[in-house]
Amino acid sequence: xxxxxxxxxxxxxxxxxxxxxxxxxxxxxxxxxxxxxxxxxxxxxxxxxxxxxxxxxxxxxxxxxxxxxxxxxxxxxxxxxxxxxxxxxxxxxxxxxxxxxxxxxxxxxxxxxxxxxxxxxxxxxxxxxxxxxxxxxxxxxxxxxxxxxxxxxxxxxxxxxxxxxxxxxxxxxxxxxxxxxxxxxxxxxxxxxxxxxxxxxxxxxxxxxxxxxxxxxxxxxxxxxxxxxxxxxxxxxxxxxxxxxxxxxxxxxxxxxxxxxxxxxxxxxxxxxxxxxxxxxxxxxxxxxxxxxxxxxxxxxxxxxxxxxxxxxxxxxxxxxxxxxxxxxxxxxxxxxxxxxxxxxxxxxxxxxxxxxxxxxxxxxxxxxxxxxxxxxxxxxxxxxxxxxxxxxxxxxxxxxxxxxxxxxxxxxxxxxxxxxxxxxxxxxxxxxxxxxx
Amino acid sequence: xxxxxxxxxxxxxxxxxxxxxxxxxxxxxxxxxxxxxxxxxxxxxxxxxxxxxxxxxxxxxxxxxxxxxxxxxxxxxxxxxxxxxxxxxxxxxxxxxxxxxxxxxxxxxxxxxxxxxxxxxxxxxxxxxxxxxxxxxxxxxxxxxxxxxxxxxxxxxxxxxxxxxxxxxxxxxxxxxxxxxxxxxxxxxxxxxxxxxxxxxxxxxxxxxxxxxxxxxxxxxxxxxxxxxxxxxxxxxxxxxxxxxxxxxxxxxxxxxxxxxxxxxxxxxxxxxxxxxxxxxxxxxxxxxxxxxxxxxxxxxxxxxxxxxxxxxxxxxxxxxxxxxxxxxxxxxxxxxxxxxxxxxxxxxxxxxxxxxxxxxxxxxxxxxxxxxxxxxxxxxxxxxxxxxxxxxxxxxxxxxxxxxxxxxxxxxxxxxxxxxxxxxxxxxxxxxxxxxxxxxxxxxxxxxxxxxxxxxxxxxxxxxxxxxxxxx
Numbered sequence: 001x002x003x004x005x006x007x008x009x010x011x012x013x014x015x016x017x018x019x020x021x022x023x024x025x026x027x028x029x030x031x032x033x034x035x036x037x038x039x040x041x042x043x044x045x046x047x048x049x050x051x052x053x054x055x056x057x058x059x060x061x062x063x064x065x066x067x068x069x070x071x072x073x074x075x076x077x078x079x080x081x082x083x084x085x086x087x088x089x090x091x092x093x094x095x096x097x098x099x100x101x102x103x104x105x106x107x108x109x110x111x112x113x114x115x116x117x118x119x120x121x122x123x124x125x126x127x128x129x130x131x132x133x134x135x136x137x138x139x140x141x142x143x144x145x146x147x148x149x150x151x152x153x154x155x156x157x158x159x160x161x162x163x164x165x166x167x168x169x170x171x172x173x174x175x176x177x178x179x180x181x182x183x184x185x186x187x188x189x190x191x192x193x194x195x196x197x198x199x200x201x202x203x204x205x206x207x208x209x210x211x212x213x214x215x216x217x218x219x220x221x222x223x224x225x226x227x228x229x230x231x232x233x234x235x236x237x238x239x240x241x242x243x244x245x246x247x248x249x250x251x252x253x254x255x256x257x258x259x260x261x262x263x264x265x266x267x268x269x270x271x272x273x274x275x276x277x278x279x280x281x282x283x284x285x286x287x288x289x290x291x292x293x294x295x296x297x298x299x300x301x302x303x304x305x306x307x308x309x310x311x312x313x314x315x316x317x318x319x320x321x322x323x324x325x326x327x328x329x330x331x332x333x334x335x336x337x338x339x340x341x342x343x344x345x346x347x348x349x350x351x352x353x354x355x356x357x358x359x360x361x362x363x364x365x366x367x368x369x370x371x372x373x374x375x376x377x378x379x380x381x382x383x384x385x386x387x388x389x390x391x392x393x394x395x396x397x398x399x400x401x402x403x404x405x406x407x408x409x410x411x412x413x414x415x416x417x418x419x420x421x422x423x424x425x426x427x428x429x430x431x432x433x434x435x436x437x438x
Numbered sequence: 439x440x441x442x443x444x445x446x447x448x449x450x451x452x453x454x455x456x457x458x459x460x461x462x463x464x465x466x467x468x469x470x471x472x473x474x475x476x477x478x479x480x481x482x483x484x485x486x487x488x489x490x491x492x493x494x495x496x497x498x499x500x501x502x503x504x505x506x507x508x509x510x511x512x513x514x515x516x517x518x519x520x521x522x523x524x525x526x527x528x529x530x531x532x533x534x535x536x537x538x539x540x541x542x543x544x545x546x547x548x549x550x551x552x553x554x555x556x557x558x559x560x561x562x563x564x565x566x567x568x569x570x571x572x573x574x575x576x577x578x579x580x581x582x583x584x585x586x587x588x589x590x591x592x593x594x595x596x597x598x599x600x601x602x603x604x605x606x607x608x609x610x611x612x613x614x615x616x617x618x619x620x621x622x623x624x625x626x627x628x629x630x631x632x633x634x635x636x637x638x639x640x641x642x643x644x645x646x647x648x649x650x651x652x653x654x655x656x657x658x659x660x661x662x663x664x665x666x667x668x669x670x671x672x673x674x675x676x677x678x679x680x681x682x683x684x685x686x687x688x689x690x691x692x693x694x695x696x697x698x699x700x701x702x703x704x705x706x707x708x709x710x711x712x713x714x715x716x717x718x719x720x721x722x723x724x725x726x727x728x729x730x731x732x733x734x735x736x737x738x739x740x741x742x743x744x745x746x747x748x749x750x751x752x753x754x755x756x757x758x759x760x761x762x763x764x765x766x767x768x769x770x771x772x773x774x775x776x777x778x779x780x781x782x783x784x785x786x787x788x789x790x791x792x793x794x795x796x797x798x799x800x801x802x803x804x805x806x807x808x809x810x811x812x813x814x815x816x817x818x819x820x821x822x823x824x825x826x827x828x829x830x831x832x833x834x835x836x837x838x839x840x841x842x843x844x845x846x847x848x849x850x851x852x853x854x855x856x857x858x859x860x861x862x863x864x865x866x867x868x869x870x871x872x873x874x875x876x877x878x879x880x881x882x883x884x885x886x887x888x889x890x891x892x893x894x895x896x897x898x899x900x901x902x903x904x905x906x907x908x909x910x911x
Contacts, residue, residue, distance in 0.1 A: 017763065017764030034523070036460070036462070062455070062457065078759070079765055
């Protein structure tokens, strides 16, 4: 950790006056009742690290790892504490100490520094996981008890390992998609690394809906990873390197860079901060970050071309933390959904509480992750939706895995996928009525 | 030691790692800090009782704790003892809408009870500013107030029964789901005992019907003293508002700079929030009078919240003000005192002079209707000289309040902070009577030792190495 970052962490921690208003919105505090598992407690610990009252060690970093960084605490903090930033700095600091075991650190570094930057390697990893999941190898390992040999055993055994679509579904989005109807401008679109492999449908729909609304869509062919995962999990150097690739891939310009993954969008809007102490990149990163706009935010602000296809559905919108809390965007996706004829939004308590996905949290802390998912499913059951909608790949996969158990038959979609269905249905019935008229 | 506790509450609910204990060293008052030997998180009344019996058997002091939002150090741990953290006791056990009563566990969050009974047209009236975080058990301990205390009373007016684990580990019931039981009012005695009479694990609370009409007004003044005079006048004219809340210029500006952005005019020296509730005709009549009074006292802006959202925003700004003041400096000293309402203008003038004298940033946000002042001082706890000036100013402010016939605390309690100031308000005889009552409940003195009454030994380290005047250590 650089000296200036330490100072920064120190200053951030000092913003907290210990009022405790963050406690009730913290999912891990609600699970445990433990002050140390609350935002206020974690700030206290981070301040103790920064002031060297306590050193990061194997027995002191537990709550640093158990934080979801859902940033629900930031939304309610009257003092404006930048909790997410503090936690990123702290995790980066912790990674550099002997507190972090060699093996876990090496695996993470390998993934952040040598897999994520290369789309082809991400693809290979996805294929390997698909083979593991579908071939019976998982079943075999489980039977032989060999799974216990791996660190992330719960994930490997469990349903949390996402279904990975076959290669045929993962078609590269075209470099340029033409606008339909009245042209309203051109935008860049982040395809992303993992999202492209695991949820290609959400990307396809995001692009289609933008085109439907008159926007030409440009996707850099290098398909950069934005660096959100390494920045959340303690490797700011890897995050910066990925961020530089991303900034370069989109090039200089003034057209908006639209992001339909909440976690990526949040990280990209914060590039200015990531490079604040890098004189070479600071300005450029700030300029780029100013162009970044969330997909829901963008369409709601521009005004949606009214979708015509009727979908008679009760829809529950589970808010991604990195949209509702990190980006403070809550009304926009709801307004897009409400624009679909026939759709009824069913509110449910805890709709803006973390589902336990939280980036790689379901891999690193599977037990708490499953507890949070269980809560979310209970709350969703109360709302009895026909369909669950969200706007972030991590949440999407997590909710899908939860729903397959708790709400059989209830599909999970990205906001864009539901909108696209309405546009498609509208076009069909439009064609049909058009045919009749002629 | 921990093996026995783990047997009672389960391994996951005993904390003893150094990183786990660290954040328990302070509650909302960070001037004091002391780590406990362990923290125990029981999940039932029976577990609480067993833990307490273990404490008695081993002579271990214990400190009950809710959400740790208290501002007088009431949940400050004892070095040789354990903390009994009650956050897991968070169930609403029973709601009787027709009797307007609810039975809740002590760890239920104040605002969440009101949210839960809202569909029934009811709410829980005492609303401390920390209500979105603080627990009802903590409210019982501190006899918490809040803006609506003006009309609806404090916690003690809303508790009819308690299930209590006494400091010897027996479980007993005080009062019950009936109003005004005969016999000694032990519920009233227990409420406000600041965790020194035992641990209330279940509470029977009154629920209050939501008023038919609520109207909230904002009046902005160029002069804080004029605003205070308006408060006295409202009360003198026989109007009983639901709340009368004041914010001074410093507070207004930090609130407006925060996520709370309530829409207070930043050029005002004071903002007075007046809430009127009841039946429409009465509220209309009162509103007319209040507006006229505001004009008379020179309010330069008078505005009514037009929508429920706007009203909520005005209140969120008021209730989050303490947290928002964190923007000004690393630490905040929140004073709490009561003065006769009619003396508010004079006291505020003197408080401002004290802050100027000590060269400190002062902000005032307070329950004007009750004469309950909260002069807040922003400071940096890492600077010993700064801390010394803050403590001196705090002491002078308290002295001023007592001099005009005020009291030590309106709602934050005595706790550790004002323990040694008790003798400035009460005679040695008074204090001895208090101690006798406490001994009846807590004969061994293991339950939240060293708090409220002066004289006991101190088992606490002062954060800045400087004791508040009069405290021995």
